[in-house]
Amino acid sequence: MNIKDVDIAIVGAGPVGLMCAYLANLCGLSCYIADKSEGPLAVGRADALNARTLQYLEIAKLFDDVYSHGKPCNTSSVWSKGEFVSRQSRWWDELEGCFHKHFLMIGQAFIEQVVDSRLKKANLPVKRNASADQIRMTTEGTEILMSNGDAVRSRFLIGADGAHSMVRRSMDISFEITRPEIVWAVVDGVIETDFPKVPEIIVFQNETSDVAWIPRERNIDRFYVRMDRMDFTLEEAVSKIDQAILPHRLSFVEMEWFSRFSVKESVAEKFSVDRKVFLVGDACHVHSVNGGQGLNTGLADAFNLIWKMNMVVKNFAPEELLDSYEFERKPVAQSVVESSGELVRSTKYSKAGTHAKDYVEIVAKRAGNITGMGIRYGDQKSGDLVGERLFDFEIFPFASQATQTASRIYTQMDYSRYTLLLFGSCFDLPKLKSNINVIAIEIISPAAHEKLKRNADLKNLESLPNAECNASASNQFLAPLTRYEGQALIVRPDGYIAAYSSVTEIGKILEGYVYES
Ligand SMILES: Cc1cc2nc3c(=O)[nH]c(=O)nc-3n(C[C@H](O)[C@H](O)[C@H](O)COP(=O)(O)OP(=O)(O)OC[C@H]3O[C@@H](n4cnc5c(N)ncnc54)[C@H](O)[C@@H]3O)c2cc1C
Numbered sequence: 025m026n027i028k029d030v031d032i033a034i035v036g037a038g039p040v041g042l043m044c045a046y047l048a049n050l051c052g053l054s055c056y057i058a059d060k061s062e063g064p065l066a067v068g069r070a071d072a073l074n075a076r077t078l079q080y081l082e083i084a085k086l087f088d089d090v091y092s093h094g095k096p097c098n099t100s101s102v103w104s105k106g107e108f109v110s111r112q113s114r115w116w117d118e119l120e121g122c123f124h125k126h127f128l129m130i131g132q133a134f135i136e137q138v139v140d141s142r143l144k145k146a147n148l149p150v151k152r153n154a155s156a157d158q159i160r161m162t163t164e165g166t167e168i169l170m171s172n173g174d175a176v177r178s179r180f181l182i183g184a185d186g187a188h189s190m191v192r193r194s195m196d197i198s199f200e201i202t203r204p205e206i207v208w209a210v211v212d213g214v215i216e217t218d219f220p221k222v223p224e225i226i227v228f229q230n231e232t233s234d235v236a237w238i239p240r241e242r243n244i245d246r247f248y249v250r251m252d253r254m255d256f257t258l259e260e261a262v263s264k265i266d267q268a269i270l271p272h273r274l275s276f277v278e279m280e281w282f283s284r285f286s287v288k289e290s291v292a293e294k295f296s297v298d299r300k301v302f303l304v305g306d307a308c309h310v311h312s313v314n315g316g317q318g319l320n321t322g323l324a325d326a327f328n329l330i331w332k333m334n335m336v337v338k339n340f341a342p343e344e345l346l347d348s349y350e351f352e353r354k355p356v357a358q359s360v361v362e363s364s365g366e367l368v369r370s371t372k373y374s375k376a377g378t379h380a381k382d383y384v385e386i387v388a389k390r391a392g393n394i395t396g397m398g399i400r401y402g403d404q405k406s407g408d409l410v411g412e413r414l415f416d417f418e419i420f421p422f423a424s425q426a427t428q429t430a431s432r433i434y435t436q437m438d439y440s441r442y443t444l445l446l447f448g449s450c451f452d453l454p455k456l457k458s459n460i461n462v463i464a465i466e467i468i469s470p471a472a473h474e475k476l477k478r479n480a481d482l483k484n485l486e487s488l489p490n491a492e493c494n495a496s497a498s499n500q501f502l503a504p505l506t507r508y509e510g511q512a513l514i515v516r517p518d519g520y521i522a523a524y525s526s527v528t529e530i531g532k533i534l535e536g537y538v539y540e541s
């Protein structure tokens with residue numbers, strides 16, 4: 025038996041387990057991750073990253089590995105019997121504080137391969153062909169016995185082991201499943217068609233709306249076809265696509281993946297046990313694929329959880345912080361089950377027979393979930409920023425920082441630390457703990473912003489802000505007017521606002537982040 029002692033043990037290296045391991049490694053935590061499969065997914069399953077996930081990837085420095093490989097898509101249109109009916113993208117266009125107002129169509133397999141390879145490079149390869157056989161709670165944490173002979177002792181155990189989670193079952197956590205008896209065929213392939221091909225999600229309205237066409241990366245396309253029974257053939261699914269697209273024609277030149285997806289809906293009764301065992305991703309929530317929320321919700325679980333573990337392991341926060349994982353993520357999972365459930369049922373049942381139109385209207389109504397941008401934590405009091413996502417904004421370097429180029433605030437965040445954002449003037453900060461990174465933002469006029477966008481020098485336009493002023497800020501930037509002018513914000517590592525005050529009263533929010541003198 026090989027005994028391993030780590031901060032975090034992760035069972036399951038699907039996209040969510042992989043992301044947990046990657047983030048733990050970014051934070052400098054020791055980690056063990058194992059999966060019973062031979063390697064990351066090669067094809068199929070989830071197909072889109074939403075706008076919030078793209079912001080997470082920026083914080084985690086994974087964005088550049090992914091973005092150029094996907095296909096941006098923010099438009100849904102409805103077609104009926106060869107006729108165009110409607111086209112919408114308003115719920116994306118209206119998003120504020122976000123620079124990528126679209127889905128990035130890219131397969132789960134690609135994401136898994138990118139993160140798996142980053143883990144290898146970081147000398148933290150996934151233990152493959154290794155399943156968790158037994159779990160035991162100990163005074164210090166947990167111990168897992170693996171099929172490869174490893175005995176892994178850890179402070180925290182994460183069950184990222186999918187819908188049939190062995191970790192969830194070992195902890196006796198209830199997971200009652202609803203089955204709305206709706207089954208989808210999912211078909212990925214290279215197609216030839218005389219239909220005017222555009223990067224839009226297309227829902228076809230016939231008697232019901234049982235075919236949706238999803239643009240994908242590379243030269244492939246995806247079709248979801250509602251079948252309502254499990255024993256259908258690929259030919260039957262393709263025949264429904266042929267019917268939906270009439271009078272146009274479509275043929276598959278190459279078939280990449282075909283799957284039957286029977287809709288199940290459930291949210292685990294608990295997301296954690298004794299502040300030692302935590303469930304993430306499909307292990308604690310499953311639902312229909314409609315709205316593309318499974319992978320995105322799982323990745324958001326990972327971003328919500330790992331920084332909390334990091335703060336607790338490093339004694340920057342009490343263990344109670346870990347309770348907020350379930351408190352914050354369970355309501356999100358419940359709302360995702362509701363929104364995907366409403367969508368999937370609308371494809372089959374419609375009072376007016378306008379299923380496809382109804383579908384797109386539900387997408388608009390549930391846009392906060394589908395874009396990921398409507399998620400906020402805690403109780404919303406009017407005007408209260410706490411629990412809101414940080415709105416992204418452009419930043420420009422000071423002239424003296426010649427090596428830096430124009431960018432956005434999300435690219436400057438560090439997942440292993442809080443970010444203290446100071447807007448507007450000069451401050452004398454006390455000595456802050458190392459779990460907080462300070463960024464000072466000097467607001468510039470619209471004219472200066474225009475000039476900076478053209479890469480021009482600001483000289484003679486206005487007096488330059490004094491870069492020496494905020495000596496304790498590790499980074500200082502110029503930015504056009506933002507909604508945060510005059511404020512000081514403490515932003516959590518996952519990009520949500522933890523506390524705020526006016527910059528002149530900053531002492532109010534720094535308690536807990538300052539070394540006692
Ligand atoms: C057939 C199918 C089709 C889908 N299609 C879509 C789609 O079209 N669109 C969409 O948005 N979503 C789709 N989904 C959902 C999406 O794939 C999931 O939401 C996403 O994979 C969740 O990621 P995860 O990491 O939580 O779990 P998973 O991806 O399920 O990963 C769990 C991992 O745990 C491993 N594991 C399980 N038990 C053990 C054990 N005891 N020991 C070690 N390892 C273990 C498994 O091998 C697996 O690699 C589909 C899912 C399925 C099953």
